[in-house]
Amino acid sequence: MSTIPSKPFDQALFPDGGPRCGLLKFVLWLGFLGLIFAWGGYAMGRIFFYGIGETALDNYFGFGLWITFDLAVIALGAGAFFTGLLRYILNIDPLKNIINLTVIVGFICYSGAMLVLGLDVGQPLRSWFGFWHANVHSMLVEVMFCITCYLMVLAIEFIPLVLENRQLDKIRLIHRISHNFHVFMPLFAGIGAFLSTFHQGSLGGMYGVLFGRPFAFREGFFIWPWTFFLFVLSAVGSGPVFTVLICGIIEKVSGRKLVDFKIKALMGKIAGTMLTIYIVFKIIDTWAWANGYLPSVGLTFDQMYNDVYGTWLLWAEIGVCGVLPAIMLMTPSLRNNPTLLYTAAILDCTGVTINRFVFTVQALAIPVMPFDQWYSYTPNWAEWAPTFLVLAYGALVISLSYRYLPVFPQEKKLNA
Amino acid sequence: MSGHYGQFDIRWGMVIDLDKCTGCGACMVACQAENNVAIQTDASNKRLVTNWMLVFELSNGKSFPDHEVAYLPRPCMHCGNPSCVAVCPATVTTKDEEGGIVSQIYPRCFGCRYCMASCPYHARYFNWYDPVWPEGMEKTLSPDVSVRPRGVVEKCHFCHHRWMQAKDKARVAGEDPKALPQEAYQTACTQACPNGAITFGDLNNPEHTVHELAHSEYAFRLLERLGTEPQVYYMSRREWVRRAGDNYLADEKTGSVKNEHHS
Numbered sequence: 001m002s003t004i005p006s007k008p009f010d011q012a013l014f015p016d017g018g019p020r021c022g023l024l025k026f027v028l029w030l031g032f033l034g035l036i037f038a039w040g041g042y043a044m045g046r047i048f049f050y051g052i053g054e055t056a057l058d059n060y061f062g063f064g065l066w067i068t069f070d071l072a073v074i075a076l077g078a079g080a081f082f083t084g085l086l087r088y089i090l091n092i093d094p095l096k097n098i099i100n101l102t103v104i105v106g107f108i109c110y111s112g113a114m115l116v117l118g119l120d121v122g123q124p125l126r127s128w129f130g131f132w133h134a135n136v137h138s139m140l141v142e143v144m145f146c147i148t149c150y151l152m153v154l155a156i157e158f159i160p161l162v163l164e165n166r167q168l169d170k171i172r173l174i175h176r177i178s179h180n181f182h183v184f185m186p187l188f189a190g191i192g193a194f195l196s197t198f199h200q201g202s203l204g205g206m207y208g209v210l211f212g213r214p215f216a217f218r219e220g221f222f223i224w225p226w227t228f229f230l231f232v233l234s235a236v237g238s239g240p241v242f243t244v245l246i247c248g249i250i251e252k253v254s255g256r257k258l259v260d261f262k263i264k265a266l267m268g269k270i271a272g273t274m275l276t277i278y279i280v281f282k283i284i285d286t287w288a289w290a291n292g293y294l295p296s297v298g299l300t301f302d303q304m305y306n307d308v309y310g311t312w313l314l315w316a317e318i319g320v321c322g323v324l325p326a327i328m329l330m331t332p333s334l335r336n337n338p339t340l341l342y343t344a345a346i347l348d349c350t351g352v353t354i355n356r357f358v359f360t361v362q363a364l365a366i367p368v369m370p371f372d373q374w375y376s377y378t379p380n381w382a383e384w385a386p387t388f389l390v391l392a393y394g395a396l397v398i399s400l401s402y403r404y405l406p407v408f409p410q411e412k413k414l415n416a
Numbered sequence: 417m418s419g420h421y422g423q424f425d426i427r428w429g430m431v432i433d434l435d436k437c438t439g440c441g442a443c444m445v446a447c448q449a450e451n452n453v454a455i456q457t458d459a460s461n462k463r464l465v466t467n468w469m470l471v472f473e474l475s476n477g478k479s480f481p482d483h484e485v486a487y488l489p490r491p492c493m494h495c496g497n498p499s500c501v502a503v504c505p506a507t508v509t510t511k512d513e514e515g516g517i518v519s520q521i522y523p524r525c526f527g528c529r530y531c532m533a534s535c536p537y538h539a540r541y542f543n544w545y546d547p548v549w550p551e552g553m554e555k556t557l558s559p560d561v562s563v564r565p566r567g568v569v570e571k572c573h574f575c576h577h578r579w580m581q582a583k584d585k586a587r588v589a590g591e592d593p594k595a596l597p598q599e600a601y602q603t604a605c606t607q608a609c610p611n612g613a614i615t616f617g618d619l620n621n622p623e624h625t626v627h628e629l630a631h632s633e634y635a636f637r638l639l640e641r642l643g644t645e646p647q648v649y650y651m652s653r654r655e656w657v658r659r660a661g662d663n664y665l666a667d668e669k670t671g672s673v674k675n676e677h678h679s
Contacts, residue, residue, distance in 0.1 A: 050545060051543075051544055051545040051546060051566040051567065052527075052542075052544055052566075052567065053464070053544030053545040053566075057544075058461065058463035058464050058544075059463050059464065059465075059466075059532065059538065059540075059541050059542060060463050060538065061463075062529030062530075062532035062533050062542060063529065063533055120528075121526050121527045121528050121567070122525070122526065122527020122528075122529070122542065122543070122566065122567025122568055122569075123525070123526045123527045123565075123567040123568060124526075126506075126524075126525075126526035126527075127526055129505075129506040129508075129524055129526050130505040130506050130526065130528075132506075133506040133507045133508075133524060134505065134506070134507070135502075135504055135505055135506065135507040137502045137503075138502065138503050138504060138505045138530075139503070140503065140505040140528065140530050141505045144505060206503075206530070209502065209503065210499065210503070210533065210534050211499055211642055211643055211644075212499035212534050212535055212536035212537075212639075212642055212644060213533070213534070213536065214642070295665060296641075297641045297642060297663060298641055298662060298663030298664045298665055298668060298673065299663050299665075300665070303663075363533075364533060368536035368639060368642075368663075369472075369536065369537065369538075369638060369639065370659075370660050370661075370662070370663055371472055371473075371474045371475075371488065371660050372472070372538070375463065
């Protein structure tokens, strides 16, 4: 009796390009993600029911893990707008092979950030007051408007990919709709680039305008503190390689080649170029802050660091996770080595995360009043659980997209 | 820098003589009772407790017999150039009313806490949980000040309701509500201080004591170098106390520097 290899029940939905794991295995994976959802959901439930007092946040650390996480994922999600800009506006054609993934990663990052923000504000049902009673002088208003609009743009960019599911695409109307979405994609890429540049900058501006916080305050150009520009540069210097990392993880888990390594190296070169520009300005900015601004308000560089939030954070951010990956990504022989490319990408993403952390948490830990004291902040389980929920949400969206949508145009060729 | 937020004819302000303050905390208690500040059953974590008025202990850092302490009551500074007003996304906190009091509109606050991150004085407090009044205690609530729900930021407002009442009283008496005598409007903390360390009044009005005190050679403001332009002044004849009011480099003389970034 011959044995016929069993095919997954949902095979008809798979993209034209390759096999996917069995349905049972996939459901077990979803079940694992479900456990994280349950844990995160429990924490969210407690926070919505009892209040944010369930977290380790306090009157000194009004911002903590969640804001750090939001800022980090929004920076790392910058691969979407920047790659879109390069692909659709500057016509760098090879990027078409990874553009779908950048859109998905961007969508996850932004929607995940919105989810966490909804939890982080004290009165979520009043969140719309930021639009209704908008204070035009607040960088946060600009962030709110741009992030909301940009999430819509990302959704519009994601829709055609969903419509290209093998079964949906057979429906003539849907096929035409998705085709028309593609026709207008350069327009959305342009809008996305505009919106994203501004809110990445405004996130930096949010900290740079805090003249009551000498760690964060920066002077700048017109209404924009230098952090405005630094946050844009650091986002585009890390977002593209974050997408490469996600791609590498999907390849590792699925055991299939999905994007030609040359494309990844190109993304590394793009991020490396921006990271190099960023790190040069970041070093100048840090030097000017330490030697110009701080002494002008009676403070010294050493007063900005203590045993917990030590200068090691600065050296790690600028040196190990800044200069080093910039050199690695800008040197072709290093960049073209997969291990070194991924290493540089990890360092790069770590660096931008440290940057967002110190601006969010360390800035608040420093005693500004001379008679006050240093405090430190450690997030508790009620903050970690929803954070992992968002990570699980990201894994869910990527898993479903990989399984059912034609995300990787090169997959068939690379695995032939 | 008050120019950013308009020039006010009246500028309510406070001068606190730190040489008179014993740190008894009567101002804190009076403030809590006056303003319906929520009772916390567990106040062991001081960073979760709400104190619109908070007394800090300052030390000269020397050993006995040279050791000295001072106590510094810290209300909201009602800055001329408030770091909180510009950052608030929903126009919850403003400085646009005659008198220069920095407002906080509780029903509009959605609890982003950006204002808290901006304030170097830690004068802003978040309601981490719903306020609960032990049975019977709700009878002590003042009808003049709204209670705040969880999820919003609150802070000192210089007992703004007392100003409203003083103006009403002046109008009824046929007097000018914009030219209140000093006694007509006083904050709860000012009246509660047993040593008379806190003086409150219109900084712009030469007939009010604060006008003169704020111009004293011993007067200073907290973190003046940052450019916040507080409407709360402190006084001390002790140089080390005045020096503790701001950050100074080792070679800088106390009170010799001014803000270079926001003037």
